[in-house]
Amino acid sequence: MPVMGQQNEAVRSQAIPLCKGIERKEDNMRFFIDTANVDEIREANDMGIIAGVTTNPSLIAKEGRDYATVLKEITDIVDGPISGEVKATTVDAEGMIKEGREIAALHKNMVVKIPMTAEGLKAIKTLSSEGIHTNCTLVFTANQALLAARAGATYVSPFLGRLDDISTPGYELIEEIAQIFENYPDIDTQIIAASVRSPLHVTQCAMAGADIATVPYKVIMQMIHHPLTDEGIVKFQKDYRAVFGD
Ligand code: E4P
Numbered sequence: 001m002p003v004m005g006q007q008n009e010a011v012r013s014q015a016i017p018l019c020k021g022i023e024r025k026e027d028n029m030r031f032f033i034d035t036a037n038v039d040e041i042r043e044a045n046d047m048g049i050i051a052g053v054t055t056n057p058s059l060i061a062k063e064g065r066d067y068a069t070v071l072k073e074i075t076d077i078v079d080g081p082i083s084g085e086v087k088a089t090t091v092d093a094e095g096m097i098k099e100g101r102e103i104a105a106l107h108k109n110m111v112v113k114i115p116m117t118a119e120g121l122k123a124i125k126t127l128s129s130e131g132i133h134t135n136c137t138l139v140f141t142a143n144q145a146l147l148a149a150r151a152g153a154t155y156v157s158p159f160l161g162r163l164d165d166i167s168t169p170g171y172e173l174i175e176e177i178a179q180i181f182e183n184y185p186d187i188d189t190q191i192i193a194a195s196v197r198s199p200l201h202v203t204q205c206a207m208a209g210a211d212i213a214t215v216p217y218k219v220i221m222q223m224i225h226h227p228l229t230d231e232g233i234v235k236f237q238k239d240y241r242a243v244f245g246d
Contacts, residue, residue, distance in 0.1 A: 029206055032081070032192065032214040036060045038073050040217035045078050047220075052080035054157070054194065054214040056113065056137070057088040068106060075107035083135045083155075085113035086123075093122035104132040111135050111154060116144045121151040128152030135192065142176040149181065149189035157214070159195035160205070170195070171204035178209030199223045 032052040033044045036059040044050045053074050060067050071084045084106070086099040100112035100123060111133040114120045124134045128151070135155040136148035140163060145156045158177060160170030174193050181187045192212045193205035199222050205213040215223075 030212045032212055034214040034216045036063045036070055041074055041077050044220055053078050054083040056085050071106055075109055081111045082109050083111045083113040093119040096123035097126050100127045113137050124151040124153050142180055145177040149187045153189050155190050155192045157192045157194040160193055160201050161195035161197040171208045174208035174210050
């Protein structure tokens with residue numbers, strides 16, 4: 001009887017791609033960028049650090065541009081899973097399914113983001129039975145994540161920052177979900193740690209076992225910089241110039 005870790009290893013080694021750009025559970029933690037701003041996406045993509053993109057109605061509204069046009073542009077920049085959410089005002093399963101099919105038709109890498117509600121679960125069930133990838137969003141408990149996984153969600157998005165906002169440690173939720181998914185190797189659903197607001201959150205996501213952290217551009221830049229790195233660059237430049245000039 002294999003121990004838990006060995007069992008998971010056996011399952012993972014049999015893992016096969018579902019379709020290009022959207023893989024089954026991997027052992028690597030990956031980064032998505034959490035924005036609808038194409039300049040930020042292009043910049044992060046050029047750095048080679050992002051494997052996908054997440055958007056939400058607030059991020060799209062902030063850009064003030066046509067939704068489908070923005071999503072299409074993103075698919076031209078990043079070759080990886082791109083989450084586009086159903087309209088915030090669509091609350092019935094039928095409407096979400098219709099919009100979900102339209103979002104999926106934009107590009108093979110599109111993932112349909114659906115809120116965690118009873119109607120949302122119905123939509124996830126139908127869309128995933130059609131081979132459409134889904135991301136269940138606004139997840140705040142391990143039970144919600146488990147339900148989304150059982151409905152067939154490709155991804156679940158637990159929101160760290162919004163839990164921290166109400167004095168509840170968000171990283172503990174990621175740990176719980178990661179443990180539960182580890183306990184049941186038949187679950188292929190991947191954890192996207194969302195509502196990431198700081199570099200510390202990213203470290204916490206990695207420690208807690210998130211498959212993916214979706215990170216705003218500002219936080220990516222904060223992760224890059226360190227005062228000692230910046231200071232070191234200035235000193236190297238000064239020492240080099242003193243002997244060799246520019
Ligand atoms: C992404 O999937 C989420 O919608 C996003 O990370 C939410 O972040 P916020 O809580 O900072 O708005």
